[in-house]
Amino acid sequence: MSCNNPSVDLTLLEPTLAEYADVKGSLISILQKTQELYGYVPMDAVYRISERTGVSPAKILGVATFYSQFRFQPMGKYLVMLCKGTACYVNGAERILDAVTDELGIGSNETTEDGLFSLSVVACLGCCSLAPVMMINDKAYGSLTPDKARQILRDLRKEAQT
């Protein structure tokens, strides 16, 4: 995990802290709101949450790193969630993963240098009948083949450049 995040505008966080900081057991909700605001959980925000709630930064990071939802680096414009659930696995998700990592040149939980794509391999998106599936910014793409997956990514890249 990198701690060298660009500095962020912490005032954005204040309404969330005002709402939750004194509510028992709301650390996960605060972290979720933080990620909603910044697209990831910046270290500066962790220190601010700690100041305001009295929970140590170590405890906050302990919770944040336990759950797969939280990211600690800015996310790309497109978040590619590739499903590796059982139904997708049985229908060839490994080959889709190979094609996607090759096309993007990144592994799971990484972001491309141009900041366009982040890749996240997830356990199950719950649309098993469309297996193998990936979801990009909440849009699902089903019945993938390696070539189809590459084409979708190329189209998005082209779209972003124009």
Added chain:
Amino acid sequence: MKMPARIVVGEGSCGLAAGAAAVYDALQKALTADVDAKLSITGCVGACFLEPIVDVYDDRGFLHRCVHVTPENANAIVTAVKTGDYAGLSDILIKPEDESFLTKQTRIALRHCGVIDPENIDEYLADDGYQALEKVLKTMTPEQVIEEIKISGLAGRGGAGFPTWFKWNAARQSAGTEKYLICNADEGDPGAFMDRAVIESDPHNLIEGMLIGAYAIGCAEAVVYVRAEYPLAIVRLTEAIKQARERGYLGRHILGTDFSCDIRIKAGAGAFVCGEETALIESLEGSRGMPRLKPPFPAEAGYWHKPSNINNVETWANVSWIINHGGAAFAAMGTANSKGTKVFAVTGKVKRGGLVEVPMGMTLRDVIFGIAGGIRDGREFKAVQLGGPSGGCIPASLLDTVIDYKSLQATGAIMGSGGMVVMDDSTCMVGIAKFFLDFTTKESCGKCVHCRIGTKRLGEILTRIVNGQGKEGDVELLEELCNTVKAGALCGLGQSAPNPVLTTIRYFRDEYDEHIRDKKCPAKACPALLTYSIDPDRCKGCSACAKKCPVQAISGEVKKPFTIDPAKCIRCGMCHNTCRFGAVTVE
């Protein structure tokens, strides 16, 4: 009697993923003011293999179900509604054999799914909604409610199959006035999605079931812990809670009685172990989701160490039906030890995949071949995986096993939450065991050494077997380690993580031996054990494979047979998938 026609688009997650939103937009555009029809949405009917689905009810209320609908079909649908002549839709109307997927089911938990509009409380109310709650609050004591659930024989649908009434009663009997009710909607088993379907398609049914439970136990606060990966479910449930509160079904003095209860939603943050009830409670409290030692059970000391009751979504979805129809009607279905119905998410290599709700006591064969249509692409059935990472693989010889908690457990698998992944002869059984072990290794919370390190070591042994480096004695080592992990883990995750390994060894020992001794994968699925070659008689010399090969392992002259250099080949299978003449063979 004539009534306005209704056009209903299935907008569950599956339908939306298949393109239902574009179909809805196209229908909205095509529906001009002169057409007497109402356009609305519904949730998931469960026939995922037919999505997007559009149900057209004509002016006599007769249903014409259109399947695999595209936006281009919108005009034809509107024309049919306008003219009353549905012959033009014959290409997209559901086929009788596909219809049997739905007609052979018995639906209780899913009874409103794909029928009513989940965003409109009036449609739920029109279909007996909140009547069970009214009956309970105005005519029954909490003890009578618990007794009715006891008669029904309802057991926890999340996996363990613990009697629901017993948990309710224990929480009711616990000392203290501050008690909590929790709905476990952290549906984490990869391959199970019935809980998502219930929340997205029939959220009021969940709310009603929970309120009845809250009344029986005596608590005023309830929480639904929903998986973060289910954004649509969270949106629909939030809206349903708002509507229920506005109509007086939720909040203070419900339906004018002394009973008050409110429900809130907590979004999970992605951790499979949080499906375990004590880990879920830790997560609700804002901590790492690590399981607690039991006892004390949550019924005595759960959320904030107060008496708490946890049931999963499907369990709650049965409650209002049981109150409306009586526990005896529910208990009339099923077997001696398992009552009522169970929902399965049938996926994998079947012809018709989706949600299947059947009475307990049906056989696996009835479900996989009778309802889901058997194996697609003309291949052979090999195994069915039940219960996700905690379950096991059941072979063809046990297809006549009846579906009930005890019979499934006897096979080494479990009922689990109802994931049913069907596999054909192209799936490697060692590979599938490794797949689940990779999953449980990642998801182990790390609290117990046996689970944290044991699953890692199991995964390493399986990896070397699929890579052709297996040794004599590896199978025995796997078995020994499996039993150690089972004995040494605190919670269900670790105790059941070895099940996929143990069942594949039990039923597919030959496959392990072939990998280890002969360095062969009979399913031709393990890349390291395959050899690709080109059949010179079939090769036309088109060079398509050579162009696709990422490592330039294929060479030759155009119009003459090409060859593969095995030393360079990385066994990616690209050439095999590219060749249009079937000339690339795999051994």
